[in-house]
Amino acid sequence: MKKLLTILALGALTIAGCATKTEQKPSLGKLVDGYTVVKVGVTAGDHENWEVVNKNLEKDKIKVELVTFDDYVQPNLALADKSIDLNAFQHVIYFEDFKAKHNLKLDILNYTYIAPMGFYSKKINSINEISEGAKVAIPNDATNGGRALLILQANGLLKVKESAGLKPTLADITENPKKLEIIQVQAQQTPRALDEVEFAAINDGIAKRAGIDLTKALFREDPNHKDAKNYWNLVAIRTEDKGNPILEKIKNAYQKQNVIDIVKAKNGDTLIPVFEVLP
DSSP states (O other), X not given: OHHHHHHHHHHHHHHHHHHHHHHHSOSSSEXXXXXXXXXXXXXXXXXXXXXXXXXXXXXXXXXXXXXXXXXXXXXXXXXXXXSSSEEEEEEHHHHXXXXXHHTOOEEEEEEEEEOOOEEEOSSOSXXXXXXXXXXXXXXXXXXXXXXXXXXXXXXXXXXXOGGGTTOOOXXXXXXXXXXXXXXXXXXXXXXXHTTTSSEEEEOHHHHHHTTOOGGGOSEXXXXXXXXXXXXXXXXXXXXXXXXXXXXXXXXXXXXXXXXXXXXXXXXXXXXXXXXXXXX
16 A cells, blocks of 8 residues: 555656646747747848847847748748747838738737848949949849839839839839839849849848948938838737747847847948837
């Protein structure tokens, strides 16, 4: 009987121990060496800002682990299928367009910065040198392609239908005084297109990865334009995770002055923080 009681007691302790371990499991991510580790989807490039975020999270025993993707499609799909816990690579209009098309239940945790799109060239040095009939490459996705057309319009190179809103297509061009030949390519391929065209619209992150000097843009998007908020970059999460305390701590850790400092130190005025600084 004593032996039976001893076995039962040990069994109870084992069950209690398992329950304790279960209770320690974080509400997001996984527990590794006393830290809650969450995976953040990013595209290739410099990510010193996240290194600073990790320092800010040290007191909360939270770490972000970066998972790098080669395109703009996979990070949102990976977030939706829970391969990662959040992502940071896209602007508002792309995010809203993508999740609607793919019926994804995603939400915004916080805004980060705006990276004004620029037009670059290997052949000319100013907008005044653009020749008649010049070839120009723009991204082939609806949001970034439309963005490029609107920047061309803002700089007097063409006009598009006002009714096209923020996503005009080539079919929406109403005036093209220089008879520009507009070539659509994947956003990641726009730097390569510079060998074949006179100039090209290249997203900030893609330009950096290609070694392009962002200060050498022929012209750039106006970050203070009335529609600029549509191009604010953001941190995306699953809708079901809204209000998760771990995510709230990551948000707070991102919105610190030392994150702004590293962004400005690395990027100057080519990457502009848009979040309110928290104490």
